Amino acid sequence: MVNISWEVPAVTTLKRADARKNIESIMDAATACLARDPDVSVADIAKAAGVGRVTLYGHFESRATLVTKVVERAIQQSDEALGAVDLDGDPRAALSRLLEASWRLTQQYGALIVAAEQSMPHEQFQAVHIGLIDRWKPLMERGRGDGSFRDDQPLEWQLTLLQSVLHAASGAVYRGEIKAAEAAALIDGTLQAALTPPGATRG
Amino acid sequence: MVNISWEVPAVTTLKRADARKNIESIMDAATACLARDPDVSVADIAKAAGVGRVTLYGHFESRATLVTKVVERAIQQSDEALGAVDLDGDPRAALSRLLEASWRLTQQYGALIVAAEQSMPHEQFQAVHIGLIDRWKPLMERGRGDGSFRDDQPLEWQLTLLQSVLHAASGAVYRGEIKAAEAAALIDGTLQAALTPPGATRG
DNA sequence: AGTATCTCGTACATCAATGTTCGACTTGCG
DNA sequence: CGCAAGTCGAACATTGATGTACGAGATACT
Numbered sequence: 525m526v527n528i529s530w531e532v533p534a535v536t537t538l539k540r541a542d543a544r545k546n547i548e549s550i551m552d553a554a555t556a557c558l559a560r561d562p563d564v565s566v567a568d569i570a571k572a573a574g575v576g577r578v579t580l581y582g583h584f585e586s587r588a589t590l591v592t593k594v595v596e597r598a599i600q601q602s603d604e605a606l607g608a609v610d611l612d613g614d615p616r617a618a619l620s621r622l623l624e625a626s627w628r629l630t631q632q633y634g635a636l637i638v639a640a641e642q643s644m645p646h647e648q649f650q651a652v653h654i655g656l657i658d659r660w661k662p663l664m665e666r667g668r669g670d671g672s673f674r675d676d677q678p679l680e681w682q683l684t685l686l687q688s689v690l691h692a693a694s695g696a697v698y699r700g701e702i703k704a705a706e707a708a709a710l711i712d713g714t715l716q717a718a719l720t721p722p723g724a725t726r727g
Numbered sequence: 728m729v730n731i732s733w734e735v736p737a738v739t740t741l742k743r744a745d746a747r748k749n750i751e752s753i754m755d756a757a758t759a760c761l762a763r764d765p766d767v768s769v770a771d772i773a774k775a776a777g778v779g780r781v782t783l784y785g786h787f788e789s790r791a792t793l794v795t796k797v798v799e800r801a802i803q804q805s806d807e808a809l810g811a812v813d814l815d816g817d818p819r820a821a822l823s824r825l826l827e828a829s830w831r832l833t834q835q836y837g838a839l840i841v842a843a844e845q846s847m848p849h850e851q852f853q854a855v856h857i858g859l860i861d862r863w864k865p866l867m868e869r870g871r872g873d874g875s876f877r878d879d880q881p882l883e884w885q886l887t888l889l890q891s892v893l894h895a896a897s898g899a900v901y902r903g904e905i906k907a908a909e910a911a912a913l914i915d916g917t918l919q920a921a922l923t924p925p926g927a928t929r930g
Numbered sequence: 931a932g933t934a935t936c937t938c939g940t941a942c943a944t945c946a947a948t949g950t951t952c953g954a955c956t957t958g959c960g
Numbered sequence: 961c962g963c964a965a966g967t968c969g970a971a972c973a974t975t976g977a978t979g980t981a982c983g984a985g986a987t988a989c990t
Contacts, residue, residue, distance in 0.1 A: 540935055540988055565977060576938045581979065674920075680904040681913050684895050692891035701883040710884050717877075718921040725928045743958055743965055768947060779968045784949065 547583050549573040554594045555636065562639035566590070591643040598636055599652050602629045606659045615667030619719070620712050622663065623690075627708050630690045631697070657683055667719070674721040682719065689715055750786050752776040757797045758839065765842035769793070794846040801839055802855050805832045809862045818870030822922070823915050825866060826893075830911050833893045834900070860886055870922070877924040885922065892918055 539547070553573035557564040566587050570577040584590040609625045611618045640649055660683055667673035673682070693707045702710060720726045742750070756776035760767040769790050773780040787793040812828050814821045843852055863886055870876035876885070896910045905913065923929050 542988065543936060546937085566979090567977080577978095578939075578980090579937055582936080585979090587978070677913055677916060678905060681899060681917075684899045684904060685892065685917060688891050688895035689888065692887050696884060696887045701887060702881060710880055713880060713925075714884075714888060714921050717923060717925070718917050720920060720929070722916075722920075722929050726923070726925050745958065746966060749967085769949090770947080780948095781950085781969075782967055785966080788949090790948070 543583070546573070546575055546579060550575060550580055550583065550590070551594055551597065554590055555598060555633070558591065558594060558636050558639040559632065559634035562635045562642060588643045591639055592648075595636060595640040595644065595652070598633050599656065602633070602656060603659075605629060606656070611663050615663060615670065615672035616716060618663055619667065619673075619716065622660070623686075623712050623715060624708055626686075626690055627693070627711055630694050631704070634694055634698075660686060671721060671724075673719040676722065685718060686715060689718075746786070749776070749778055749782060753778060753783055753786060753793070754797055754800065757793055758801060758836070761794065761797060761839050761842045762835065762837035765838045765845060791846045794842050795851075798839060798843040798847065798855070801836050802859065805836070805859060806862075808832060809859070814866050818866060818873065818875040819919060821866055822870065822876075822919065825863070826889075826915050826918060827911055829889075829893055830896070830914055833897050834907070837897055837901075863889060874924060874927075876922040879925065888921060889918060892921075 550569065550573045554569045557569050557572055566580060567577050569590075570580045573580070580590070584593065605625050605628070606622070609618075609621050611622065637653075640652070644652075661679070664673065664679055664682060668675035668679070689711055693702070693711050696702045697704050697707055717726060753772065753776040757772045760772050760775055769783060770780050772793075773783045776783070783793070787796065808828050808831070809825070812821075812824050814825065840856075843855070847855075864882070867876065867882060867885060871878035871882070892914055896905070896914050899905045900907050900910055920929060
């Protein structure tokens, strides 16, 4: 005799506690590994997470989906961090604040953006990337409008420049050319100078 | 009976004409391909050169040696181009000249530097890279000394910045954000601003 | 305590790229 | 002309990474 009213596993997609912990470990390890080397292997990520490679595949169906999850989390966290920055008041001061927050994120996530570009569908990546850039655009436009920033160069170029300098600083710290502690000041000092309108005097 | 005085192939390590032409084609194609994608496959390079993959391996014993040869040629040519730049006179004007020459090289060789970093023995790459950087150092030091450039930031950082902005411009052109024609002016305008000493007024 | 869930290692299938071998064919060059 | 040199494609071996299958053993949860 078979029991007709068999058990449905409740609403629970709830994993067991150790499984959840492992998923966390994997996400964290993947973030750290991908931030350093966007081409890091799944085996290395598993090792860094202190977990078997098979276990990893039990939770993420492929390398690509793992990368996507990691990127999505990073994006969400970045978006929150940038969203918390006060962009009002003097554009130059606001830029400093935004740069400081962005620098922390760059250090944390480093080359993750490269991994994303390689592993995610192009459209999805574009959407995500544009979302982040848009945090900068309004401030830059305002600063260009009121003479705080030079507007004799395309806005697109200036946005690229911001990205580029942050990335360069990350590389320089990694190579030991500069110390992490002084990086923030260098970034701010450099970009404030680069964005100063021609003919103006800088503090 | 065997002829005792057999033929030695003269001094000639001289390849046949078509072989030399193919080697040229391969080097050129490899340069172009690697400049776009440092991970491009040997098969793609051969195809771009209009040559069979086997033929390529007949002339270069491995992908690594091919990359090395290509990089060496690029370095040599870059070194000549930069060596021809007049670095005397006003440091800011000299910087403009050096930037223009460097921008041409960056466009030509693009991501080749990345391929080099991945395929060449670390020491060799370092040597080559430092050789190029040293083209910049004396000018920067002179400019910092006479007040043309700011010296409140590490020289290393400023050199990294130069590289970074050139690279960023290359990427921006590739993505269509800016036109190649205007890139040179943007690079110069940006870096001159970034290197202007605090408190000075820029033209 | 009992059981479904989870972990782990090993082993295997697959895939893409590198590098090699072979034999037939073409071509530069003496 | 004639041959050494060069080219070509197809087939093969190898390597490294991804992803799967299995089964024994550990552990969270009820």
